[in-house]
Amino acid sequence: MCGLLDQHIIEVLIPEDAIARRVAALGKEISAAYGTSPPLLVGLLKGSALFMADLVRQMHIPLEMDFMAVASYANREQRQSSGAVRITKDLDHVVEGRDILVVEGIVDTGMTVGYLLRNLKARKPRSIRLCTFLDKPARRILKIPIAFRGFEIPDRFVVGYGLDFGQLYRNLPYIGVLSGDVTGLQGGKKMLEGQKSS
Amino acid sequence: MAVITIAREPGALGEEVAARVAGSLGFLLVDTSTLARFWREMDLDDASLEAADEAQVGGRDRIDSESETSVKLLPDLIAQLAEEQDLVVVGRGGQGLFRDRPGTLHVRIIASRSFRVRQVQLQTGLSAREARRQVSEEEKRRSRYVRRLYRLNWEDPSLYDLTLRMDRLSVEQALNVILRTVQLMDLLQVPKRLIVENLLPESDEGRGGGRFANETEREFARFLEFYRIPYLYEPRTFPLETDEDGNVLEAFTPDFYLTEQDLYIELTTMKQSLVTRKNRKVRKLRRLYPEINIRIFYQKDFYNLLAKYGLLKEN
Numbered sequence: 174m175c176g177l178l179d180q181h182i183i184e185v186l187i188p189e190d191a192i193a194r195r196v197a198a199l200g201k202e203i204s205a206a207y208g209t210s211p212p213l214l215v216g217l218l219k220g221s222a223l224f225m226a227d228l229v230r231q232m233h234i235p236l237e238m239d240f241m242a243v244a245s246y247a248n249r250e251q252r253q254s255s256g257a258v259r260i261t262k263d264l265d266h267v268v269e270g271r272d273i274l275v276v277e278g279i280v281d282t283g284m285t286v287g288y289l290l291r292n293l294k295a296r297k298p299r300s301i302r303l304c305t306f307l308d309k310p311a312r313r314i315l316k317i318p319i320a321f322r323g324f325e326i327p328d329r330f331v332v333g334y335g336l337d338f339g340q341l342y343r344n345l346p347y348i349g350v351l352s353g354d355v356t357g358l359q360g361g362k363k364m365l366e367g368q369k370s371s
Numbered sequence: 372m373a374v375i376t377i378a379r380e381p382g383a384l385g386e387e388v389a390a391r392v393a394g395s396l397g398f399l400l401v402d403t404s405t406l407a408r409f410w411r412e413m414d415l416d417d418a419s420l421e422a423a424d425e426a427q428v429g430g431r432d433r434i435d436s437e438s439e440t441s442v443k444l445l446p447d448l449i450a451q452l453a454e455e456q457d458l459v460v461v462g463r464g465g466q467g468l469f470r471d472r473p474g475t476l477h478v479r480i481i482a483s484r485s486f487r488v489r490q491v492q493l494q495t496g497l498s499a500r501e502a503r504r505q506v507s508e509e510e511k512r513r514s515r516y517v518r519r520l521y522r523l524n525w526e527d528p529s530l531y532d533l534t535l536r537m538d539r540l541s542v543e544q545a546l547n548v549i550l551r552t553v554q555l556m557d558l559l560q561v562p563k564r565l566i567v568e569n570l571l572p573e574s575d576e577g578r579g580g581g582r583f584a585n586e587t588e589r590e591f592a593r594f595l596e597f598y599r600i601p602y603l604y605e606p607r608t609f610p611l612e613t614d615e616d617g618n619v620l621e622a623f624t625p626d627f628y629l630t631e632q633d634l635y636i637e638l639t640t641m642k643q644s645l646v647t648r649k650n651r652k653v654r655k656l657r658r659l660y661p662e663i664n665i666r667i668f669y670q671k672d673f674y675n676l677l678a679k680y681g682l683l684k685e686n
Contacts (some may be wrong), residue, residue: 181551202466236603245680246594246597246598246680257596257597257598257599258597258598258599281679282676284594284598284600285598287598287600288599290597311673312675312676314629314632314636314666315600315632316630316632330675330678330679338681341683354676357674357677
């Protein structure tokens with residue numbers, strides 16, 4: 174952990190081998206849950222990409238894959254013009270009557286996946302369940318039913334294994350804690366312009 | 372609770388009078404040393420308290436965000452203390468902070484310039500010239516503090532219920548005038564209900580047309596709207612304490628209610644160490660209304676939210 178990529182990683186929270194073991198176990202668990210009915214796995218881009226790729230290779234049942242992407246709150250320009258979340262990449266499959274497994278990289282506030290679940294439910298699938306690689310319950314605002322989870326993690330700012338900060342760090346093979354110098358959280362002293370205490 | 376604010380010209384013996392009033396009535400004296408003690412209890416150092424004062428009076432056009440936070444915390448701290456006990460507040464813009472608050476007496480202690488310079492000389496051993504300069508600088512500093520924090524002219528006589536000229540009064544006499552005024556104004560008898568009502572959130576109109584109290588709430592509302600989460604802003608005030616007649620003595624109004632989640636959210640951008648009183652209210656709310664789901668969104672939660680979307684660095 175001394176390269177250009179991980180110089181701002183202050184701690185390895187989940188090492189590569191632990192990820193591999195857990196994903197293998199999850200693959201078996203989910204395969205058993207779906208039995209002979211091939212589920213449609215819906216990966217939420219881009220955070221779930223690496224997890225999805227590893228997970229499906231540990232699931233030894235017939236399945237189909239698809240991906241969705243939604244606009245991020247991070248994009249201020251989009252936020253100001255559209256004013257609301259929207260799907261930027263929709264499914265290629267029809268989900269009505271299907272067993273859907275939404276695959277997410279991390280659930281923290283639950284806002285993004287909550288929106289996605291609402292959207293998919295409206296398409297009348299037979300069942301819809303959520304699998305998340307990481308669950309950070311300390312940050313939760315919306316109640317999200319999680320059927321399968323890789324790891325429950327503490328309230329740390331994590332990147333790697335598909336999770337980014339500013340679109341970087343996704344290719345780290347482990348889950349690492351990013352330095353506050355990079356996120357802006359160092360010292361926790363920065364505030365919005367004009368912000369007041371309340 | 373009752374509050375007596377003491378604005379004093381430098382060298383006019385205001386500190387001495389305030390200490391005697393607090394002692395006679397058994398009120399908490401809120402002066403620099405008391406504030407420093409509370410400041411330290413909240414894990415903040417004296418330097419940040421000085422920085423808060425310096426930021427207000429230093430004449431700088433722009434105040435950095437950290438000092439601005441501390442500056443806002445001082446009035447918050449004093450206002451919170453006034454919810455819990457009777458106070459004598461020395462300086463610190465008390466006449467602005469508690470301007471129209473029921474159960475409050477605003478006193479101004481003045482004296483002729485020559486009297487005040489002489490007092491400063493007696494207390495410090497400075498020459499007359501040096502004492503005059505110190506008095507002038509301190510006058511400007513106090514004037515700037517009140518103007519900057521509350522946009523008030525501290526010499527405006529309408530800010531005060533009582534003005535005492537110390538050339539003609541001893542500290543003892545000034546004390547007695549104040550004690551008599553407290554008695555005549557029934558300051559100790561003002562119903563707590565009136566004071567609490569004064570502390571309840573301002574109406575939308577009171578915020579100059581703005582819907583939210585601050586930028587944090589506005590950003591959080593934008594965040595909810597972005598994800599199409601239905602919410603109501605300050606939809607309900609929960610009485611926490613009532614008197615025998617059913618009058619509300621203590622109340623709490625959470626900032627947001629997420630209707631689909633049946634969840635109240637209270638935002639606070641105070642430092643973690645400063646939210647104990649708010650936590651106490653929330654605990655009380657949960658005890659009294661066990662069916663209510665409420666979550667406090669702390670400063671660190673908000674920072675994390677901003678950081679997650681890469682918005683913290685932009686600020």
